[in-house]
Ligand code: NDP
C-alpha cells in the first residue's frame with residue numbers, strides 16, 4: 001500500500017453504529033487519519049453534517065430520492081456528490097483513498113467490497129453479510145494484508161494469528177449468549193422487538209442486535225471466520241462467554257491457545273483495521289482487570305437457538321445456500337422489527353426458505369444477486385404463510 005502522510009480513509013455507512021464509532025476514532029487520531037469520503041443510505045442530514053465536519057472531498061448517497069434533498073451549500077466547498085446503488089463502490093476505489101472502512105449493513109455492501117478489493121485497497125471490513133454470501137468470490141481476489149476484519153471476534157483471531165504459520169487446529173468464537181441466554185422456546189415465543197433490541201453488552205445497529213438475540217449473528221460469524229481464515233465450518237467452534245472480555249481464540253496443533261482480550265468497545269477493532277500492522281493509542285478507557293468478575297465459559301444451545309444450527313448447515317452445504325440463508329434472514333429480521341412476525345418465526349422463515357432452495361456452485365456476482373432476489377421473494381411468501 002502506498003503510504004501518504006496520513007492514511008486517507010473512506011467510511012462507507014458512516015451514519016450507522018460502526019460508522020459513527022469509526023469517525024470517533026478518526027477524530028482521536030486526526031494526525032494519522034484523513035477522512036476523504038463518506039457514504040450513507042438515506043440519513044442525508046447526518047451525512048452532510050459529517051461531511052462538513054471532516055471537510056471531505058466526496059460523499060455518496062445510495063437512496064436516489066433522498067439525495068434530491070441535498071443542495072451544494074450543505075456540503076463542503078468542492079465536495080462531489082455521488083448518487084445511487086453504485087455510489088459506495090465508486091467511492092471505495094478512488095485513487096485518493098488508501099483504506100475503506102466497510103460499515104454498510106447487509107448484502108448491499110458487496111459491490112463496494114469487491115470494488116475496493118479489486119482496486120487493491122486496505123479494507124477494514126465490518127460488513128459480515130457480504131463475506132458470508134460472496135466469500136467464494138471475494139477471498140480468492142485478496143492479496144495478503146489487504147483485508148483486516150473489524151468484527152470483534154474476527155479481529156481477535158486475526159490478531160492472534162499475526163506471526164503464526166498455518167498450524168491451526170480450530171477457532172473458538174466467543175459469544176455473549178445474547179439477551180435471552182438460558183431461555184426455553186416457550187419463553188422465546190413471546191419476545192418482542194423491544195425486548196430483543198436491549199442487548200446486554202454491545203450498543204449496535206438494529207439488524208445486528210436482532211441477529212445477536214436469535215444467535216444468527218454467531219451463525220454468520222462462523223461462516224465469516226470459515227472464509228476469512230480458511231478453516232472448516234465445523235472447526236469454528238462457538239463458546240458462550242457472558243463477560244465479553246475474551247474476544248475469541250485460536251487453538252494451535254500443539255495445544256497452545258492464543259486469545260485477544262480487552263474492553264467491550266468496537267472502537268478497538270475498528271482502529272486496528274486502520275492501524276494494522278501498527279498499534280495506536282487506545283480510543284477508550286483501559287480495562288481494570290483487578291475489578292473483573294470471574295470469566296465463565298459454556299456451550300451454545302443450537303436446539304433452542306435454531307438460527308445458529310441453520311447457519312452451520314448452510315456453511316456445510318456451501319455454494320449459494322449461505323446467500324439464500326442471509327437473504328431470508330434479512331427479510332425475517334426486518335419483518336420482526338416491524339412487528340410482522342414473531343421471534344421464533346425468524347428461524348422458521350429462514351429454515352423453510354433454505355429447504356425450498358436449489359443449491360448451486362457460486363461462479364459470478366450476478367448469480368448471487370439473482371439468488372438473493374429469489375430468496376427474498378420466497379421469504380415474503382413464507383412470511384405470509386406464517387402470518388396466515
Ligand atoms: P447500522 O444499521 O447502524 O448502519 C448501517 C449503515 O449502512 C448506515 O450508515 C446506513 O445508512 C448504511 N446503509 C444501509 N443500507 C445501505 C445500502 N443499501 N447501501 C448503502 N449504505 C447502506 O449497522 P451497524 O453499524 O450496526 O453494522 C454495520 C455492519 O457491521 C453490519 O454488517 C454488521 O453486521 C457489522 N458489525 C456491526 C457491529 C456493531 O457493533 N454495530 C459489530 C460487528 C459487526 P443510513 O443511516 O442512511 O440508513
Ligand code: MG
Pocket residue numbers: 151152153221
Ligand atoms: Mg461480532
